[in-house]
Amino acid sequence: MENIVEVNDLAKAFGNKQALNGVSFQVKKGETFGFLGPSGSGKTTTIKILTGQVRQTAGTANVFGIPAMKLAKPAFRQRFGVVTDNSGLYERLTIYDNLKLYADLYHIAQKRINEVLEMVNLQSEYKTQVQKLSKGMTQRVLLARALLHKPEILFLDEPTSALDPANSKHIHKGLKELNRQGTTIFLTTHDMEEADHLCDQVAFLHKGTVQLLDEPKNLKRQYREDIICVELKSGRELELPLDASSAADIERFISEEIIERISTKEPTLGDIFVEVTGRELV
Numbered sequence: 001m002e003n004i005v006e007v008n009d010l011a012k013a014f015g016n017k018q019a020l021n022g023v024s025f026q027v028k029k030g031e032t033f034g035f036l037g038p039s040g041s042g043k044t045t046t047i048k049i050l051t052g053q054v055r056q057t058a059g060t061a062n063v064f065g066i067p068a069m070k071l072a073k074p075a076f077r078q079r080f081g082v083v084t085d086n087s088g089l090y091e092r093l094t095i096y097d098n099l100k101l102y103a104d105l106y107h108i109a110q111k112r113i114n115e116v117l118e119m120v121n122l123q124s125e126y127k128t129q130v131q132k133l134s135k136g137m138t139q140r141v142l143l144a145r146a147l148l149h150k151p152e153i154l155f156l157d158e159p160t161s162a163l164d165p166a167n168s169k170h171i172h173k174g175l176k177e178l179n180r181q182g183t184t185i186f187l188t189t190h191d192m193e194e195a196d197h198l199c200d201q202v203a204f205l206h207k208g209t210v211q212l213l214d215e216p217k218n219l220k221r222q223y224r225e226d227i228i229c230v231e232l233k234s235g236r237e238l239e240l241p242l243d244a245s246s247a248a249d250i251e252r253f254i255s256e257e258i259i260e261r262i263s264t265k266e267p268t269l270g271d272i273f274v275e276v277t278g279r280e281l282v
């Protein structure tokens with residue numbers, strides 16, 4: 001599959017602060033790629049470089065096969081969407097008027113405004129002034145605006161960090177649908193469940209470099225503890241090795257019909273992150 005993003009040995013220093021230090025990864029066209037890391041690990045900086053807002057100190061960052069810095073040019077603005085926290089919304093205007101301004105700028109039909117409002121669950125609030133919105137609602141307006149022009153790739157910096165579970169779920173559904181329709185999604189998150197649910201591939205960013213990159217299911221398989229957990233009807237819980245040595249015990253439990261539940265111990269992406277980096281994802 002074709003790569004839509006190619007990053008090689010990317011570095012960025014702010015004065016003597018080295019935010020990124022040799023980051024490399026590729027994002028394939030059509031996938032949802034999760035860029036995971038604790039606060040201050042360089043996630044936003046990477047999005048800013050990839051969307052032409054910040055220039056790297058070293059290395060290369062190409063999007064659509066061209067240097068990311070060129071994405072700031074008008075010719076490329078239609079091809080990607082980006083949601084970071086620098087809002088750029090007009091506070092005194094309503095949600096609808098903010099979206100309308102943007103739609104007019106890019107010659108987008110009004111019908112699309114209603115579609116994106118539905119995607120972010122703001123259909124009934126469209127007349128509300130932006131200055132009266134909660135952080136989560138503002139986040140959803142920004143996402144709606146980024147979706148208006150149907151970008152080929154969407155860069156989302158912590159898309160659900162300010163949302164309640166119901167709205168997060170709604171956005172996740174919308175992002176899955178968007179991805180199904182062919183939009184490539186690059187998202188940063190602290191939320192390991194979100195990453196697991198949405199992403200085809202995840203990269204763990206720590207100390208300015210990518211420490212691990214794979215599909216969530218491969219990572220979970222690779223880091224799985226080889227243990228079978230057996231809960232008996234009596235309430236007793238046993239952990240047995242996941243190999244032939246447990247077969248006789250399990251066969252006996254089955255024949256005696258005393259098993260309540262049997263499962264393998266699968267690590268979460270959060271567990272794996274801690275194991276690989278020695279750091280919690282906060």
Ligand SMILES: Nc1ncnc2c1ncn2[C@@H]1O[C@H](COP(=O)(O)OP(=O)(O)OP(=O)(O)O)[C@@H](O)[C@H]1O
Pocket residue numbers: 014017018019037038039040041042043044045046
């Ligand atoms: N404009 C800037 N000037 C100086 N330092 C900066 C600037 N932008 C980012 N940094 C520093 O670079 C590092 C990476 O910041 P970045 O915002 O990319 O992290 P992040 O992973 O997005 O964090 P968070 O999850 O908290 O948003 C941090 O140490 C931050 O203080």
